[in-house]
Amino acid sequence: MARRFAATLALLLALAGCDDARTRALDGVRFDTLARGAVAVHNPVEGSWNRTGAPPWSLVEDLRLGAVDGTGPEVFGSVSGVVPIGDTLIWVYDRQSAELRAFDSTGSHLTTVGRSGEGPGEFGPYGCAHAAPDDEIWVESQGRWQRFAADGRRLGGWLAWRNFNCGPVLWADGTVFTGSSEFGPDLTSTQFLVRQRIEPDGSWSPVDTLPYPATPPYHLFRWSEGGRTLMSNVVPYRPRPGAVPQRATGRYLVTAGDGYRFLEVGIDGDTTLAIERDFSPVPLSQATRDSAIAALDLPRLGMPDDFDADRIPREHPPFTRMMTADDGSFWIQRTSTDADRALDVFDAEGVFLGTLALPSHDGTVSIQRITGAHLYGVLRDPLGVEFVVRYRIERAES
Numbered sequence: 001m002a003r004r005f006a007a008t009l010a011l012l013l014a015l016a017g018c019d020d021a022r023t024r025a026l027d028g029v030r031f032d033t034l035a036r037g038a039v040a041v042h043n044p045v046e047g048s049w050n051r052t053g054a055p056p057w058s059l060v061e062d063l064r065l066g067a068v069d070g071t072g073p074e075v076f077g078s079v080s081g082v083v084p085i086g087d088t089l090i091w092v093y094d095r096q097s098a099e100l101r102a103f104d105s106t107g108s109h110l111t112t113v114g115r116s117g118e119g120p121g122e123f124g125p126y127g128c129a130h131a132a133p134d135d136e137i138w139v140e141s142q143g144r145w146q147r148f149a150a151d152g153r154r155l156g157g158w159l160a161w162r163n164f165n166c167g168p169v170l171w172a173d174g175t176v177f178t179g180s181s182e183f184g185p186d187l188t189s190t191q192f193l194v195r196q197r198i199e200p201d202g203s204w205s206p207v208d209t210l211p212y213p214a215t216p217p218y219h220l221f222r223w224s225e226g227g228r229t230l231m232s233n234v235v236p237y238r239p240r241p242g243a244v245p246q247r248a249t250g251r252y253l254v255t256a257g258d259g260y261r262f263l264e265v266g267i268d269g270d271t272t273l274a275i276e277r278d279f280s281p282v283p284l285s286q287a288t289r290d291s292a293i294a295a296l297d298l299p300r301l302g303m304p305d306d307f308d309a310d311r312i313p314r315e316h317p318p319f320t321r322m323m324t325a326d327d328g329s330f331w332i333q334r335t336s337t338d339a340d341r342a343l344d345v346f347d348a349e350g351v352f353l354g355t356l357a358l359p360s361h362d363g364t365v366s367i368q369r370i371t372g373a374h375l376y377g378v379l380r381d382p383l384g385v386e387f388v389v390r391y392r393i394e395r396a397e398s
């Protein structure tokens with residue numbers, strides 16, 4: 001699969017001059033349909049909202065769960081899973097307290113499930129919650145998995161054959177896949193999916209493993225001693241190649257880190273969409289670049305052995321994160337003049353609609369889930385206090 005993907009990547013990203021492509025244009029967007037059925041979409045700088053005068057979308061915060069201090073269920077220590085059920089129920093997993101808590105659409109606490117421990121309905125350290133089929137919530141903690149219904153009833157549990165460390169969980173063609181990784185002697189990570197068979201009792205049995213689609217390696221700085229790598233770190237502000245499994249579609253989003261381009265790739269390695277957008281890079285300030293260089297000078301280790309300041313770009317990468325919403329649209333987080341608050345939205349066909357901005361906060365927001373109506377995130381303020389925030393996606397009518 002890795003070899004086939006590499007060939008597909010080279011083909012689809014070289015859009016010009018494809019003799020076997022069928023090309024059409026619509027409202028400034030070019031579509032190239034290749035022989036195998038994959039569609040390559042080339043978008044201009046401006047999205048359709050600006051080009052056509054259509055009203056843009058916006059994000060409006062309409063719910064915030066959490067408190068700065070106290071002892072009640074509204075106080076979160078470390079959120080590692082936000083699972084909305086429709087528009088009326090939100091389950092939040094707090095790994096610090098080992099609790100799964102339910103809130104209604106107004107933010108009122110309904111119930112708490114679980115506690116720290118090793119018995120049924122109890123959770124170990126470093127756990128997380130996953131959205132699952134049939135509105136179930138699956139909680140993973142150090143290799144133990146437990147299933148809960150939307151109303152909090154425990155449906156069962158099992159011990160997995162390995163610890164998946166809260167990697168991605170997705171479904172494709174009625175099969176569950178869990179993401180995992182292994183580190184090699186040079187500290188590089190190999191990522192793969194484990195195809196799991198669901199047994200009659202609800203437990204899983206591994207069937208086989210599938211490597212992630214092949215992408216170029218990260219650009220790394222390394223600290224070594226005696227020919228042995230002690231530590232490595234990604235070169236600051238270099239685009240990061242990678243493949244990201246998407247729960248919403250059971251597919252990957254993949255980037256080679258060579259521009260504003262990404263692919264949608266099935267579990268079998270076949271590419272369905274190649275999406276490209278013209279863009280203007282955001283310059284990296286000298287102060288920010290100098291700060292990144294200074295941060296590489298580590299205590300006891302000093303600067304990387306292979307340090308070269310010219311390897312650090314003078315502009316921000318095209319984007320920093322790729323996400324698929326429940327409705328199949330693509331949300332691409334990137335750096336703008338307002339930090340990492342810009343979200344470029346593409347419809348399910350790959351057409352760039354426009355850019356939204358996360359509302360300004362005194363802190364950082366980690367996006368957890370995008371449904372048809374809402375975006376859910378975890379806000380961490382400068383003091384380290386966490387809140388679950390929900391933004392309503394306002395789709396203005398033309």
